[in-house]
Amino acid sequence: MTQRPAIIVAATPTSNGDLHLGHMAGPYLSGDVYARYLAATGRDVVYTTITDDSQTYVSTTAQRQGLSPEALRATSTDAIAASLRALGIGIDGMPPIGASYRETVRTFVERLHRNGRLRLRKVRMPVARATGQVLFDGFLGGTCPACLAGSSGGVCEGCGHPNHFDQLLDAAPALDPGAEFEYREYEVLVLPLEEYRERLRAYYDERRDLWRPHARQLIQELLAGPLPDVPVTVPGDWGLPAPFAETPGQRIYPWIEAMPAVMYASAWVAAQRGPAPAGTDDLWRRERDPEIVYFHGYDNVYYWGVVDLALLMAHDDRYALPATNVCNEFYELDGQKFSTSRNHLVWTRDLLEGVPRDVARFYLALTAPEFQRSTFTRPALRTTTGARLVRPWNELAAQLALLTGKVVDTELPTTENGRLRAKVLTKRFAGCYELATFSMGRAAAMVADQLDRLRAASGDLKDDPAALGDLLLEVRALLAGAAPLLVDVAARAAGQGVDLRLDDSEPPDSITAFTLPALAGDHDGTGRS
Numbered sequence: 001m002t003q004r005p006a007i008i009v010a011a012t013p014t015s016n017g018d019l020h021l022g023h024m025a026g027p028y029l030s031g032d033v034y035a036r037y038l039a040a041t042g043r044d045v046v047y048t049t050i051t052d053d054s055q056t057y058v059s060t061t062a063q064r065q066g067l068s069p070e071a072l073r074a075t076s077t078d079a080i081a082a083s084l085r086a087l088g089i090g091i092d093g094m095p096p097i098g099a100s101y102r103e104t105v106r107t108f109v110e111r112l113h114r115n116g117r118l119r120l121r122k123v124r125m126p127v128a129r130a131t132g133q134v135l136f137d138g139f140l141g142g143t144c145p146a147c148l149a150g151s152s153g154g155v156c157e158g159c160g161h162p163n164h165f166d167q168l169l170d171a172a173p174a175l176d177p178g179a180e181f182e183y184r185e186y187e188v189l190v191l192p193l194e195e196y197r198e199r200l201r202a203y204y205d206e207r208r209d210l211w212r213p214h215a216r217q218l219i220q221e222l223l224a225g226p227l228p229d230v231p232v233t234v235p236g237d238w239g240l241p242a243p244f245a246e247t248p249g250q251r252i253y254p255w256i257e258a259m260p261a262v263m264y265a266s267a268w269v270a271a272q273r274g275p276a277p278a279g280t281d282d283l284w285r286r287e288r289d290p291e292i293v294y295f296h297g298y299d300n301v302y303y304w305g306v307v308d309l310a311l312l313m314a315h316d317d318r319y320a321l322p323a324t325n326v327c328n329e330f331y332e333l334d335g336q337k338f339s340t341s342r343n344h345l346v347w348t349r350d351l352l353e354g355v356p357r358d359v360a361r362f363y364l365a366l367t368a369p370e371f372q373r374s375t376f377t378r379p380a381l382r383t384t385t386g387a388r389l390v391r392p393w394n395e396l397a398a399q400l401a402l403l404t405g406k407v408v409d410t411e412l413p414t415t416e417n418g419r420l421r422a423k424v425l426t427k428r429f430a431g432c433y434e435l436a437t438f439s440m441g442r443a444a445a446m447v448a449d450q451l452d453r454l455r456a457a458s459g460d461l462k463d464d465p466a467a468l469g470d471l472l473l474e475v476r477a478l479l480a481g482a483a484p485l486l487v488d489v490a491a492r493a494a495g496q497g498v499d500l501r502l503d504d505s506e507p508p509d510s511i512t513a514f515t516l517p518a519l520a521g522d523h524d525g526t527g528r529s
Contacts, residue, residue: 003042007266008035010047011026011294017079020347021347028089028295035047036090048268049091056238088357095264104281112232118191123165123185123190123231125184128180130179144169145163187247188233191232200313210436215298215305239252240257266284293324294324296325304325329372333375355526363381367380390519404513408513412512413465414507415466419506421470422476432446447485469511476499480500486519
């Protein structure tokens with residue numbers, strides 16, 4: 001039976017800088033682990049993201065740094081791609097933002113307009129008096145009307161509630177809070193979310209068990225009140241021009257652009273591997289029945305979990321709807337939020353200069369902020385990975401090397417008991433990776449726990465080919481379960497011919513003896529030797 005194709009989308013990174021560990025421990029590593037798991041079960045997987053070049057934060061960051069937005073965008077895109085590659089994130093390059101991209105976005109919004117899904121609204125927006133710049137999203141700062149925390153325009157990073165147009169309290173220009181501004185009226189096109197209330201509610205009710213609790217709570221809070229009008233066009237000079245006669249000179253709102261952007265990115269990735277899809281939105285068509293999963297942070301639940309969903313629904317039955325959104329909380333550094341402005345961060349590639357990639361991936365997975373905020377510290381990385389991963393792994397590898405020294409590449413028998421134990425192990429790993437129960441942290445902890453058990457078993461092994469075969473069968477199951485996390489060890493094992501599938505096939509009656517590849521680094525988990 002042919003399995004459903006899968007499209008995995010990690011949050012589109014804003015091209016105003018590189019990716020730090022707070023970014024990586026969330027959507028990018030999570031999406032990579034899930035995509036690798038699906039591939040190990042035999043699924044056809046497209047894993048993608050694309051830089052979010054039209055975000056206002058590109059413009060504001062460029063101004064703060066004294067750069068042109070175009071220069072910042074170019075250097076940031078290169079840095080983002082390099083960091084993803086360095087951590088072994090299996091995204092096949094960053095799709096170029098060119099004519100095909102712009103055409104995909106334009107076609108997507110024009111279809112909405114042509115089919116009568118957009119509404120013309122007169123709204124009040126803040127405008128800087130000195131420059132005439134309309135202030136929205138990253139151009140604006142103030143107080144969130146939903147939780148009273150400090151917030152940018154558009155959506156509150158803390159509580160996740162939107163604040164479009166003139167709703168932000170104590171509003172002020174972000175780049176110059178003391179600058180004078182006023183409110184002016186503009187006619188813009190919007191997507192009225194209230195018109196999709198019943199479809200949205202039915203969708204969430206059907207999939208509520210696939211959503212993590214905090215994100216599900218936010219959805220319930222949003223549905224408890226009137227749903228907002230989402231801007232589709234905004235006055236401004238940054239981003240793609242809006243192609244509508246009713247809104248001359250306006251731009252497509254960046255968060256509307258994100259949905260067709262990832263469609264384009266999916267098609268671009270598919271084209272790198274084989275024949276290009278018939279159209280840039282072809283992989284998302286309902287008749288193809290793809291499993292679509294988004295990975296992103298809690299602060300993006302409103303956009304990725306509500307706005308983008310409504311945009312797909314607004315195209316009637318043209319597109320498949322996502323299975324769910326896997327949302328992470330904030331990852332902190334030494335107990336405080338990562339902050340670029342305060343230089344309170346660790347860049348991904350800086351960490352990897354002293355820590356082997358598999359070790360870094362294991363620790364980020366183990367401590368990922370899946371259900372609540374968690375924290376990264378270098379001392380904890382060293383002690384935890386040394387005690388729970390590197391030392392026991394390499395001790396098991398050394399013991400297996402002694403046991404298999406004379407029988408490597410020899411076929412060894414396995415017993416019914418050994419096959420049962422290997423199958424149990426594979427099933428438990430699948431429980432960590434399946435969408436309804438997905439948790440990198442549990443998978444990483446299971447790797448550590450099984451290492452201790454198998455290391456003890458290897459020391460007690462008697463001179464019995466079947467006993468060695470059973471042990472190797474379990475070690476193979478451990479390798480397969482660890483492979484979505486430990487990509488370099490997995491590649492070396494696969495190079496030996498070790499079967500790393502994670503499907504429900506029956507374990508074999510015999511197994512070819514192999515050695516367990518050692519992990520790079522010494523006992524404290526660093527790259528020192």
